[in-house]
Amino acid sequence: MATMKFLCDTKRCIECNGCVTACKNENDSALEWGIQRRRVVTLHDGQPGEASISVACMHCSDAPCMAVCPADCFYRTEDGVVLHNKDKCIGCGYCLYACPFGAPQFPKKGAFAARGKMDKCTFCSGGPEENFSEAERQKYGSNRIAEGKLPMCAELCATKALLAGDAEVVSGIYRERVAYRGADNAAWK
Amino acid sequence: MKEQKPDLQRRSLLKALTIGTAAGVAVAASQVSVAQANESTDSATTHQDGYRETAHIRNYYNSLR
Numbered sequence: 001m002a003t004m005k006f007l008c009d010t011k012r013c014i015e016c017n018g019c020v021t022a023c024k025n026e027n028d029s030a031l032e033w034g035i036q037r038r039r040v041v042t043l044h045d046g047q048p049g050e051a052s053i054s055v056a057c058m059h060c061s062d063a064p065c066m067a068v069c070p071a072d073c074f075y076r077t078e079d080g081v082v083l084h085n086k087d088k089c090i091g092c093g094y095c096l097y098a099c100p101f102g103a104p105q106f107p108k109k110g111a112f113a114a115r116g117k118m119d120k121c122t123f124c125s126g127g128p129e130e131n132f133s134e135a136e137r138q139k140y141g142s143n144r145i146a147e148g149k150l151p152m153c154a155e156l157c158a159t160k161a162l163l164a165g166d167a168e169v170v171s172g173i174y175r176e177r178v179a180y181r182g183a184d185n186a187a188w189k
Numbered sequence: 190m191k192e193q194k195p196d197l198q199r200r201s202l203l204k205a206l207t208i209g210t211a212a213g214v215a216v217a218a219s220q221v222s223v224a225q226a227n228e229s230t231d232s233a234t235t236h237q238d239g240y241r242e243t244a245h246i247r248n249y250y251n252s253l254r
Binding site for chain 1: 238239240243245246249250253254
């Protein structure tokens with residue numbers, strides 16, 4: 001049984017934001033104004049040792065969002081992808097407080113700063129609705145996993161910094177890279 | 190003095206009520222277990238088209254090396 005994971009190789013990320021754009025474009029049907037599921041964070045910007053990392057939901061094995069949700073709207077697929085049911089979400093925002101990556105996003109157009117349904121990266125694997133249905137497309141975006149593909153952000157990454165897929169394969173590829181180039185300042189200073 | 194005999198008809202009513210209640214509980218329990226089984230099947234099959242290593246994905250992995 002494969003477990004899906006993202007891994008960002010900070011030595012290759014050039015902060016082009018191509019992954020952010022690819023995600024927005026692929027899941028546009030589900031994204032309300034102001035929501036972006038993925039973003040690029042740069043550390044030591046403009047200084048020696050600058051490093052960028054592409055961040056979205058990391059589909060944690062022991063997901064804190066899942067633990068704190070009072071509406072119990074999160075579930076994990078057989079592939080280890082953490083998904084949520086927007087029909088159950090009450091917009092309380094606990095998942096945002098709990099998430100160490102700031103992955104949960106909320107619509108920014110609500111009156112009196114009211115939160116709407118939470119949105120987050122689905123690893124391009126849709127949601128609880130029927131695969132390829134209009135409801136799935138409108139609420140969760142694309143379902144590339146069911147198509148036999150991987151998330152658009154990773155597949156479009158120009159420098160192959162953002163890796164996605166079976167955790168064993170992805171970690172093996174990263175290990176090969178580190179063995180080749182050495183582990184000096186392996187991630188960032 | 191006349192001997193008092195119990196009216197067995199009344200006891201059969203009680204017996205019928207007991208059997209009926211037990212049967213009702215058994216039917217309800219079986220329906221609940223069927224519903225639970227359906228629920229678990231639904232959650233298990235939500236993503237029947239999950240990850241599998243297709244040619245597309247193999248090409249992607251090869252492009253990373």
